[in-house]
Amino acid sequence: MVTTKEMPLKEYVLKGNAACAGCQDMVALRHAHKALEGDVIQVVPACCTSVVQSLWPKSGLAIPVLNTAFMAAAATASGVKAALRAKGNDHTQVMVWAGDGGTFDIGLQALSGAFERRTDLLYVCYNNQVYSNTGTQRSGATPLHAQTTTTWYGKAEPEKMLDLIVAAHEPAYQATANSSYPRDLYDKVKRASEIEGPKFIHIFLPCPQAWNYPVERGVEVGKLAVETGYWIMWERIGDEFKLGRESKRFQDPEKRKPIEEFLQLQGRFSKLFKPKKDEKKIKELQDFVQHRWDLVMRTFT
Numbered sequence: 190m191v192t193t194k195e196m197p198l199k200e201y202v203l204k205g206n207a208a209c210a211g212c213q214d215m216v217a218l219r220h221a222h223k224a225l226e227g228d229v230i231q232v233v234p235a236c237c238t239s240v241v242q243s244l245w246p247k248s249g250l251a252i253p254v255l256n257t258a259f260m261a262a263a264a265t266a267s268g269v270k271a272a273l274r275a276k277g278n279d280h281t282q283v284m285v286w287a288g289d290g291g292t293f294d295i296g297l298q299a300l301s302g303a304f305e306r307r308t309d310l311l312y313v314c315y316n317n318q319v320y321s322n323t324g325t326q327r328s329g330a331t332p333l334h335a336q337t338t339t340t341w342y343g344k345a346e347p348e349k350m351l352d353l354i355v356a357a358h359e360p361a362y363q364a365t366a367n368s369s370y371p372r373d374l375y376d377k378v379k380r381a382s383e384i385e386g387p388k389f390i391h392i393f394l395p396c397p398q399a400w401n402y403p404v405e406r407g408v409e410v411g412k413l414a415v416e417t418g419y420w421i422m423w424e425r426i427g428d429e430f431k432l433g434r435e436s437k438r439f440q441d442p443e444k445r446k447p448i449e450e451f452l453q454l455q456g457r458f459s460k461l462f463k464p465k466k467d468e469k470k471i472k473e474l475q476d477f478v479q480h481r482w483d484l485v486m487r488t489f490t
């Protein structure tokens with residue numbers, strides 16, 4: 190794995206941008222761009238990242254960016270790739286950087302089309318499990334029982350298993366990542382950039398504004414997602430599946446921390462603990478952890 194010292198010093202995500210304090214999207218984006226070393230055109234649908242990069246004169250990214258409509262990121266990126274090819278440029282990467290709303294929900298059709306066409310494209314979904322930019326509405330990625338402005342008493346449905354939908358397109362490369370493990374993320378973006386074809390990286394990242402935890406605890410929240418087994422780190426090159434070393438020991442349910450440790454830190458789950466502990470709902474979320482493990486392992490191994 191790359192060491193921090195080995196990463197390029199050059200910054201492509203600029204200081205003083207419009208992101209909230211403690212934004213983990215910026216941590217992930219910063220390391221992804223270091224891995225790509227600037228030879229990239231980024232396509233961004235409407236989301237927090239589009240605000241960060243477009244607020245003139247404080248544009249937050251020092252790379253070419255194309256802002257596009259909420260539902261159209263993968264289709265736009267397909268066009269950018271075709272234009273580069275027409276100009277004889279085969280080296281510049283095209284990367285979509287889209288939120289979960291823009292991927293799980295409104296952009297899914299465009300993503301499916303681009304992958305079915307085997308477009309040489311890196312699609313990154315940064316999953317903060319909510320429509321953050323417009324004030325915390327639920328998305329298809331919002332977990333069961335999480336409070337949002339459209340699910341005041343907690344979401345009634347579990348999150349969509351997007352990775353399985355993407356896997357059905359048989360991408361050339363597919364991985365999960367987490368903003369609390371930036372060196373792993375760096376390696377995955379680099380590896381993906383060396384493979385031709387449709388590539389998908391799904392990054393779990395906490396959002397202090399929407400999840401309501403103290404800004405300085407973002408890394409801890411992200412790590413707890415892995416240590417409770419709630420988020421699984423893995424990579425798949427073609428058909429070859431590899432469980433990430435961060436998640437390996439948590440395949441054993443006995444080694445996992447209780448899901449409560451992850452939930453308790455976040456205001457969006459406060460109704461599970463106050464005015465009194467809701468053991469039934471907490472158990473449903475605990476059971477979901479094993480459910481995801483079963484689905485992932487059954488599908489890929």
Ligand SMILES: Cc1ncc(C[n+]2csc(CCOP(=O)(O)OP(=O)(O)O)c2C)c(N)n1
Binds near residue numbers: 237238317
């Ligand atoms: C067709 C359309 N509907 C709604 C919007 C308003 N809108 C802009 S960003 C956004 C939320 C984006 O959520 P997500 O993709 O999860 O990214 P995040 O804000 O969390 O970064 C919405 C609803 C829009 N721009 N276009």
Ligand code: SF4
Binds near residue numbers: 207214
């Ligand atoms: S709302 Fe969340 S994802 Fe958006 S800029 Fe703020 S911290 Fe980052």
